[in-house]
Amino acid sequence: MASIELQNITKIYSDAKRKRDLLAIDDVSLTVERNEFLCMLGSSGCGKSTLLNMIAGFEKPTKGTVTVGGKPVDGPGADRGMVFQQANLMPWLPVWENIAFHLRLKGWRKADRRAAAQEFIDLVGLKGFENHYPAELSGGMSQRVGIARALLMNPQVILMDEPFAALDAQTKMDMQEELVAIWQKQRCTIVFVTHSVDEALVLGTQVAVLTSRPGRLRERIELDLPRPRDITSPRFNDHKRHILNLIREEGLQQRQVAAA
Amino acid sequence: MTALSKSWERAVVPVLILAAWEIVSRSGLLPAALLPAPSVVLHSWADWVFGFDETAQANSGRWLADALSSAVRVAAGYGIAVATGVLLGIAIGWWSWVERAIEPTIQMLRPVPPVSWIPVAIIWFGIANKPAIFLVFLGAFFPILMNTIHGVKTADRNLIRAASMMGATEQQLLRHVVFPAALPSIFAGLRIGIGAAWMLTVTAEMVAVKSGLGYVLWDSYYFLRYDLVLAAMASIGLLGYVTDALIKLLMSAALHWQHASTLQSREG
Numbered sequence: 091m092a093s094i095e096l097q098n099i100t101k102i103y104s105d106a107k108r109k110r111d112l113l114a115i116d117d118v119s120l121t122v123e124r125n126e127f128l129c130m131l132g133s134s135g136c137g138k139s140t141l142l143n144m145i146a147g148f149e150k151p152t153k154g155t156v157t158v159g160g161k162p163v164d165g166p167g168a169d170r171g172m173v174f175q176q177a178n179l180m181p182w183l184p185v186w187e188n189i190a191f192h193l194r195l196k197g198w199r200k201a202d203r204r205a206a207a208q209e210f211i212d213l214v215g216l217k218g219f220e221n222h223y224p225a226e227l228s229g230g231m232s233q234r235v236g237i238a239r240a241l242l243m244n245p246q247v248i249l250m251d252e253p254f255a256a257l258d259a260q261t262k263m264d265m266q267e268e269l270v271a272i273w274q275k276q277r278c279t280i281v282f283v284t285h286s287v288d289e290a291l292v293l294g295t296q297v298a299v300l301t302s303r304p305g306r307l308r309e310r311i312e313l314d315l316p317r318p319r320d321i322t323s324p325r326f327n328d329h330k331r332h333i334l335n336l337i338r339e340e341g342l343q344q345r346q347v348a349a350a
Numbered sequence: 351m352t353a354l355s356k357s358w359e360r361a362v363v364p365v366l367i368l369a370a371w372e373i374v375s376r377s378g379l380l381p382a383a384l385l386p387a388p389s390v391v392l393h394s395w396a397d398w399v400f401g402f403d404e405t406a407q408a409n410s411g412r413w414l415a416d417a418l419s420s421a422v423r424v425a426a427g428y429g430i431a432v433a434t435g436v437l438l439g440i441a442i443g444w445w446s447w448v449e450r451a452i453e454p455t456i457q458m459l460r461p462v463p464p465v466s467w468i469p470v471a472i473i474w475f476g477i478a479n480k481p482a483i484f485l486v487f488l489g490a491f492f493p494i495l496m497n498t499i500h501g502v503k504t505a506d507r508n509l510i511r512a513a514s515m516m517g518a519t520e521q522q523l524l525r526h527v528v529f530p531a532a533l534p535s536i537f538a539g540l541r542i543g544i545g546a547a548w549m550l551t552v553t554a555e556m557v558a559v560k561s562g563l564g565y566v567l568w569d570s571y572y573f574l575r576y577d578l579v580l581a582a583m584a585s586i587g588l589l590g591y592v593t594d595a596l597i598k599l600l601m602s603a604a605l606h607w608q609h610a611s612t613l614q615s616r617e618g
Contacts, residue, residue: 146515168517178512182530182607192516194526223607243516 093247093279094122094145099154101140101305114140115151116304122247122296127273127280129294131287131333137305138283142249145281146172159246168192171240171248175255177232179224179239186211186220189238210238213272230261234268241272247279254289266292270317287333291326292319299333301340308336386577395581398566406578409566417585420551420562423479424593427486428547435491435543436536439498440524443532456495464488464550472558482554482562489546494539501535502528534608537601544597548590563589 101115115137122128130138143149144156147166156163158170166172179188187194190207198206211220214234224232233253240248254262270293273280284290290297297311311333315325368388374380375387382390394405401411409416441448442456464485471481505528513527555564567582602609 148511166511166514168515170515172512172515174508174512176508178506178508180509180513180527180530182533182605184607191513191526195513195516195518195522225607239516 093124093126093159094120094281095155095157096120096141096144097155097157099141099144099151099156101137101144101149102152113304116306117154118300118305118307119154120298120307120310122279122281124279125277127270127282127293127295129282129284129290129297130300131284131290131297132300132305133285133302133337136300136302138285138300139251140305141300142251142281142283145247146170146249168243169245169247171243171245173233173236173240173248173250173253175252177224177229177236179232179235181224184221184223185216185227185235188224188235189242191239192243207238207242210242213241213275214238215268228261229257230265233257233265237269237272241276241278245278247281250280250282252283252285255284255286262289267318269293274317287330287337288321290333291315291329292321297329297333299336303344308340383574384576386580391577391580391584394575394577395584398578398581407575409570409578413585416561416563416566417589420548420555420564420586421589423482423551423554423559423562424486424544424547426479427483427551428490428544430483431487431490431494431543431547432540435494435539436498439495439536439539440502440528440532442495443499443502444524444528456492460492460496464546465553468554468557471554477558477560479559481558482551485550485554486547489550490543493542493546494536497535497539497542498532501532504535505531534605537597537605540597541594541601544593545590548586548593552586 097119099115099118100113103112103114105112118137118141120128120141130141132138140149144151145158145163147163147170180191183191186204186207189210190198190203193203193206207220211217214237216231216234216238219227219231224235227235236253254265257265266289282290282293284293291313294313297313299308299311300306301308311329313329315323315329320326372387372389375382375385375390386394395413397403397405397411398409399411399413404410406412438452442452443449467485467488468481471484475481475484509527509531510523513523518526551562552564552567555562556568559565563582563585567579567586570576570578570582
């Protein structure tokens with residue numbers, strides 16, 4: 091059963107100042123099956139975050155439909171978890187309260203919230219930091235809280251908008267490994283937006299390569315590489331070469347269009 | 351640096367000022383009645399508080415009652431200002447239609463000095479507690495309102511997004527995200543407001559009320575009791591300091607999460 095379905099999505103922004111319309115996304119159709127880990131790969135400005143925001147319900151397509159679990163998306167909601175590029179934690183709440191924020195909204199008692207949060211605190215490896223405040227956490231730890239907060243809602247799908255982009259290389263690698271472990275354990279559907287080819291290839295079961303201005307789906311690549319992924323293996327490099335070629339062609343075409 | 355030497359540092363300036371003042375008063379440069387020495391003021395103040403030798407005449411032993419009636423007016427006017435200022439500030443900051451409907455009116459009323467309301471307040475409320483409470487409300491309301499609006503408007507949009515992604519309704523967003531996010535700013539407004547509240551209680555008591563520290567101050571001026579005028583001024587300063595300290599205490603309890611990331615953490 092398809093978990094997420096994007097059908098003929100088109101997004102046009104009207105530029106009032108210049109009195110013309112800007113085609114940001116041009117007729118993108120994409121389905122994500124259950125328990126799939128889809129990486130949306132593209133350069134900045136290709137509309138990958140816009141597509142993710144449409145699944146989240148923050149933005150509406152000009153044309154086309156978005157459904158999650160068969161139901162059309164009509165706004166943000168707790169059936170989808172979201173992890174942002176900045177962790178966006180409530181700075182006035184300690185780690186465990188941030189993770190259990192969804193339960194606070196549902197009116198759970200404090201003791202119950204605390205107990206429910208513990209499972210996810212352990213899952214993302216934040217034991218001992220339960221009572222820390224966001225200002226006392228490193229970037230990597232903040233993102234762990236963000237991930238735990240999304241997982242606690244037990245959502246059908248988790249949307250991730252370049253969550254590791256601001257982390258240093260070592261932390262990024264650790265977090266990628268842990269995310270894969272969590273995904274394997276929790277069995278959920280993940281849509282992960284990134285501009286890094288390596289990251290997409292390390293994480294995804296599928297990679298959707300988007301082209302920019304307007305954003306179109308260039309190619310969808312199935313990854314059957316064994317886990318944990320070996321970033322030096324020939325097959326990994328074959329995929330990488332193929333994707334880099336797609337991106338290079340794209341850049342060449344754009345420059346020709348611009349020159350003409 | 352030890353705590354003891356730090357508190358010693360705090361005492362240097364006040365002690366120097368008092369010593370210089372005492373010397374100038376006793377030198378006879380000015381008539382003693384017009385610039386009473388700190389020791390004289392302290393004596394009158396003590397009698398005003400404890401009533402042991404009638405130095406303060408009719409006011410002897412009545413300080414607590416005077417301070418209390420001023421404090422009650424401050425508490426009432428300030429309480430109303432906090433409740434309305436914070437609620438209206440959140441509404442104006444959050445809903446743009448409320449802002450369009452109410453903001454222009456408020457911005458026109460704001461520059462009118464609260465003191466200029468005194469004649470109207472006396473006609474409306476007579477000479478008693480009510481005009482004073484009304485004035486205190488006017489003085490405290492605007493700084494609380496403006497700071498609340500600012501706090502709501504500068505709340506991080508991403509936190510609101512994150513909360514709505516966790517299923518928050520609009521009411522929950524206001525209570526669990528917008529209000530706590532605006533709280534540092536609201537407290538800034540509360541601290542400005544409490545200063546204005548004391549200022550206007552005293553003003554009202556000088557003109558429209560027959561009790562309280564401000565009344566004693568003005569009454570003593572008529573009788574040329576400058577020692578009591580100064581004692582009243584010091585009393586107001588002291589109470590203002592105490593109420594501000596209480597709000598600061600409340601603030602550091604409510605905003606303890608800020609300590610790790612701001613300059614406050616230096617103070618320990």
